[in-house]
Structure formats: C-alpha cells, structure tokens
Amino acid sequence: MSRNDHTEPRPESRRALLKNADVLAAHISRRLFDIGRSEYGTGADPTERGSGASAVLLLVGHQGGRGPCLILNKRSARVPQPGDICCPGGGIAPVVDAFLSKLLVLPGLPLGRWPYWPGWRREKAFHGGAMPLLLATALREGFEEMRLNPLGVRFLGPMPPFCLRLFKRKIYPMVGWISRQRRFRTNWEVEKIIRIPLAWFWEIDRYANYRVTFSRSVARQANRITDDFPCFRFESESGAELLWGVTYRIVMNFMESVLDFHPPDTAGLPVIAGRLGGRYITGK
Template sequence: MPLETPATGAREQLAALAARAARPGFAGGGLLDGSEAGPGTRAAAVLVLFGILDDRPSDRAPEAALSRDLDVLLLARAATLRSHPGQVGLPGGRVDPGDEDVVAAALREAREETGLDTAGVEVLGPLPPLPLEYSRHLVTPVLAWWRRPSPVRVVDVAESAAVFRAPVADLLAPANRGVTVLRRDGAEWRGPGFVVRQDAGEFLVWGFTAMLLDGLFTELGWTEDWDLDRELPLPPQ
C-alpha cells in the first residue's frame, strides 16, 4: 500500500495543473481541453474546491497516495428546480453582468449557495471552459484550495437539498464508480458516475459534474482502475 502524502501535496498538484492550463496550447487529454462559445451560449462558472474540509476522512487509502482527508465540496440541487432537479453538482452558476470575471462569479455563487466564507479560499486558477450543450452554457471550472475552512450549509432550500464534503478517496474507490446511461428522444448518452454516501443519504454524481471530476482526476494521475461496464441506474428523470 502506498504511503499517504499530506493533503497539501494535492494542493501543489492542483496548482501545477492550473498553471499548465493557463499556458497557450494547453492539452488536457480531451475533456479539459476547453471549447469555444457557440451562438446563444451563456457564460457560467463552477468552484472546484478541495482541501482538508472536515474531521471525517475516508477509511480507505487511495492508490495515488493521496491523503484520506482530502475532500471536494459538492451540493445536491433541490428536486423542485426546473433545471437539473436533484442532481449533484459543484457550487456555481451563470456569470452576472456585475461579476468582474468567471472567478468572481464562481466565488459569488459558492457563497450564495453554501454560505462559504470566500476569504478563506485560495483561487489556484481557472481551467478551459467546457460546453454544457443541453442548457447552452459554457462553464469555466475554477480550481481552488480551502486554506481556511468555514462552515457550509444549505442556504436556500428552494435551490439546494444538501451541501456536503466528499472524500476524494471515496470518489476514486472502484466500488463507487460506474457508467450512467441517459436515453432521451431516441438518443443515448453515456458518462462516468460516482456514488457518494453521506449522513444525508446516498447520492449519485453524474452528467457534467461527473465528467469534469473524471477528467480532472485522470489529468492529475489519481484515477484507479474501475469497471467500465458497470451501469449505475439514474434517479427518476
């Protein structure tokens, strides 16, 4: 079994990725390569916030020698929302006219959705924007490190059902991974999925957020071998 490295080692890996992404010609192995905005596309941003976020580390040591207390901040959207109801995602939303840039938008949305004290967040840098074709958004992931953790919670029950911190070691566990299949209007979309178990219940991370995390973990060399044929059932649509 590999020895664990401090969670701050993961921070250095994330910072190095953000630095690479800022250089011209960055190639992120496919998913993280970015995309240009199409006609009618709206700009959005999400905060991908890692850190030593709580006192409940994973009970398993990941193969990548990551610390068991490395977490990422996620939230579950309210089931009553018209857009992506009940889905697990990263804090974020549209870039507003008053936002200075995508980084400011990601921090503002995270503060509004989770009560996060953004003064304790170290922004490492944005990744190339990614298309969310179904809702016609171009989403910029903003990598960040939680250097001074603060309490988080559901701020508005009309927007979110849960806010939680998922251990990265659990997300990487092959037993918690699988493929999701969305069939709609005669078409089929396949993508990665992650099962997350929290006090608030069991959640499935799929769709855009799962693809982003999967691409990020792969780019960082954290991904463990998992069953590409295992299908995870989607929640009722």
C-alpha cells in the first residue's frame, strides 16, 4: 500500500518504538501522564452518580509476531451497535468497582505498578479517587467480555474522555499493555477478538469515508438523515472490517497524541456506504 510521507513524521523514531516493547510501553505511559495532568486537572468528578460515565480499556500488546497491536472486540448481534469494533468496557458498577478500586492501588497490582501513580495522587487530590474506579470498571469489563486476566495488564495511563452523542454517554479510555496473554474467551456480548497492528495505521490507503444513511427512527435522534464518518479499513482472520465512530476517534487520538501520527484529511478519500436501523440503537 502507498504511504504519505507528510503524515508519517520521524519514521526512524517510529520504527525504533514499534520494535522495542519496553521502550514503546514506557513512551506511551509518559505521554499519557503528561496529557492526563491537563485533561483531568479540572471539571466535575467523572464518577459522580448520574454522570453517565463509562470506562473502556484500550489494549496494546504483541500478538503472534505482528509487532505491537491494538486488541479490540467486535460486538455481537445480541447487543446495541452490533458489528461495531470497540474497546472492552461499560458502565460503572458502584459497589463492585469501588471494592476493586481499593485493591488496584496495592503494590504489585495494575495501578500500584504504574510509576506515575504517586505523582498523580499527589497532584489530583480530587480526581485521584476517580482513576482507580475508572480503571476497575475497565478491567472488570475486560474480564467479563473476553476473560482478560487483569493481573496481566500493565496500566499505561488515562486518555481524555469522549462523548457518545447518540447514547448520551461519556467514555473514559484507560490504556493497558499485555505481554503474555494470547488466548481470550468471549462472552455473549462479543462476536470475536480483533487485532490491528499499529504499523497498519500509517498505510494511508486504509482510510475512507463511511457514509451512513439513518433509518427514520435513528434520524429523529441524530437530527439528520445521512452523515459522513472517517473510518479505517483492514482485514482480520475472517474478512474485511471497518473501524469507525467513537472507537476510531479514541484510536486516532491515541495515535496523534502518543505516536505523533495524524490521519489523512477525509477530502478525496473513497466513500463506503452503510445504513443504520433502529436495532443499532436498541439492540432489539
């Protein structure tokens, strides 16, 4: 596939990062801490009851000799947004996640191992308490959806939150690194596990516009009949896939802020047509 040199800054530095897992993980963690210091320093507590907050886990790790990959889920036909590629995650379970959050800060556990946790806790007296709860939610959901081993996750840091307009939710991505787990067992919410090598995101021919036509019921909620969304095309073990929507935005924010990559402008990109019906929203 062709590549665009303008969107590929510092290729030698990038190749060096992708080649060394420890260097890449340390680089990601340092960047996320710097970003989080400004993003989480002010504003309302994201874990307040009624806030509509959800936490998701953006997983990175080496999988099967393809270099570092993003490890994502494809939603099953039994849930809302069927067929979408997403990060494992969901809403906060106040009692369970509050209990788990107290364990995560212990030495040897994911947040206790994060080298920036002591500094974060000192600087974020208010939001320091939110971080363990959001991470606990993301790890619990990862275990439920794909039997992710939470003890095998190296926490790398938080990303800025994203708003999901159609579902009126705010999503808080937590980034984790896994180095040992290769096999996962999905539950009824997940059709399959998706792995995307990070190196693929520099291949400009993979980007397109996803032109969505909404059914009448969805158009009423969305206040429009059609809309264009940037998307990323790739091939999984079982066929062609499309990354779009909020997960695309999360991934592109990660690529821009951590790896200095900027996706191509959507003008002139090929168009892929799609349609969303009422079942996309309700899951029924």
